[in-house]
Amino acid sequence: MxxxxxxxxxxxxxxxxxxxxxxxxxxxxxxxxxxxxxxxxxxxxxRRLRGPDLFHHFERTGAPMVPRDVGLVLGETGVSTGDRVLDAGTGTGVLSAFVARAGATVVTYERNADFAEVARENMALAGVADRVEVRTGDVADDLESLVASEDPFDVLTLDTGDAPTVVERAPELLLEGGFVAVYSPFVEASREVVETAREVGLSDVRTRETIQREMDFDDRGSRPSTAPVGHTGYLTVARNE
Known part of the structure; x- marks a missing residue:
């Protein structure tokens, strides 16, 4: 840079x-x-390229996951070196890149072929093309083959409208003790994910709104910014036990 x-x-x-x-x-x-x-x-x-730079300089195909939400996913799931991650809803690829830079290997699905190609270019820019496999297609269509032919994953991350369909198979896709993290901009979708996670026996199911306020410091004093509230969405996390 x-x-x-x-x-x-x-x-x-x-x-x-x-x-x-x-x-x-x-x-x-x-x-x-x-x-x-x-x-x-x-x-x-x-200057050496670092993770937060990716958010600002990746070629975008839509609104990428913001750094604070990426941080919540990494913190809640504990993704680290040697982990295998199944991701869906690649988009720009910010989450996949951060996860790979944490040392994990990632298989990520993107429905739009053009978006998938951009994501591959972004992975190369991030220096993680050897650890991120971007597949074109819907992960829901590949569930049977993933369960039958892939080793279980350590973490499952989802940012798709059909997330409940994938969560339903989470016990088969994840190792014992593995985590699923589902991001959604709408609370109704999060409720459906929570209900599905409980039905299939996942434990410690919880949803948090992701929100953050910046602070203003000036001669008059210090207070939270009066800019629009920094809501981005809802993150549901559960564990396979």
Missing amino acids: LVRGDREYLVKPGEEFGTDLGVLEVPEDVDPGETLETHLGDEFRV
């Missing part, structure tokens, strides 16, 4: 990059912390 003030650009090593401040030749062996000059003498700092 090349940074100058509030400007940020993602550039591959070895590429030539042009801005209104001049042309940059990015060396193949460039390292974070170096300073590069354009042909006009303007300087850019080289």
